[in-house]
Amino acid sequence: MSSGARFSVVTIQNRRERERAERHQLIIDAARDLAEAEGWDAVTTRRLAEKVEYSQPVLYSHFKGKEAIVRAVAIQGCGDLARQLRKARPAQGKSRLRAAAEAYLEFARERPALYDAMFVQEVDIPFGTDDTPAELRDAFGELVAAVEPVAGQRDLETLTEVFWSTLHGIATLTKGKRLRPSHHEARLDLALRALSLAEQEERS
Amino acid sequence: MSSGARFSVVTIQNRRERERAERHQLIIDAARDLAEAEGWDAVTTRRLAEKVEYSQPVLYSHFKGKEAIVRAVAIQGCGDLARQLRKARPAQGKSRLRAAAEAYLEFARERPALYDAMFVQEVDIPFGTDDTPAELRDAFGELVAAVEPVAGQRDLETLTEVFWSTLHGIATLTKGKRLRPSHHEARLDLALRALSLAEQEERS
């Protein structure tokens, strides 16, 4: 019976860990939803606790602090972005670079709070190191794949960083109302042509 | 005598207005200095009041709220940026585009808190409208002047927005440790060549 008891203990622990993991995800989802609905200023520990129907200290048993919650949201957001970019791959008609650019900017426009957590707020996520979360690597990998056809002789990863920087600049300056909304298409055209044409030049 | 008295009143009011304006600027300078020294999180109304040697409510007699102070810092920061860009104009050797890009990125790197207030935080400054502060127009004008030699057939203002977006993206992603620091030069080379070469292509 001792083995039976031990087994039952283990299984109970499993259940607890599972419930704990579910609650962990519940907190992340609630934080993201609240941020997307009312902005990150509305994401206070009190409102978040109320939304998940637990008291504040429970949040701190899962995350070191509020910033850790934002970080978790950001990392999962990178997974979302990677998926959205991958879905935009098989765009017939337009170039792969353009498809990726449009998908990226649509993500930034449609989910501004999430984008903010991912790339604007100072969340201190390891980016270049070995323990960079897989979600981030996936998202960047999608950008690399989109740039690859136009890279030519140029260093692929560096060119992708330039591509990403341009997209990020357009996304954030647009959100801050610092660019003329009416010229969105024209800007994207110019940016994409610049990045692509340079390659043709280099080949000749 | 009545005219003398009136004159004296006017002059006293002038002095008061002058002192008030000086204190106004004192607050802005203190906020900027504190932010540059310890980051915007350290800029609390209490610390700021202590630094200017007045009580908190004085701040609110000059500005509607903390956000208005940040906005004032940001606008004056645009003046600083415009001056720095203008100073970088007569760069012999390198192209004007490169000189502007390097000056811009140096500004963002050397004065990160100021740059944050100007272009990252949501400060709600009117950008495209008629009452856009002159400092902003000046700064953008400097970028336009730097882009002009390579614009070719392309729309100058739109191309400048793309140029700015790329610089802004590089600046913010670099600050957030999201780009490989070792490849800074290479990124800038690629970006500038892309923006310039496209023009040659178009001319041919």
Place this chain on the structure above:
DNA sequence: CGTGAGTTTCTAGCATTGCTAGCGACAGGA
């Protein structure tokens, strides 16, 4: 069927934040 140990969750509170009401002091005109 209790009972006690161990874990989990909550109540209550701290220090700090942006902001403001309302009092007191002071200068200038009569």
Place this chain on the structure above:
DNA sequence: TCCTGTCGCTAGCAATGCTAGAAACTCACG
């Protein structure tokens, strides 16, 4: 010399992130 209006300060409010310590619950054991 008093009166008036401006000016700046003290003191306090509500909200924030976070935490200590009490309370409640779970579950193996007698």
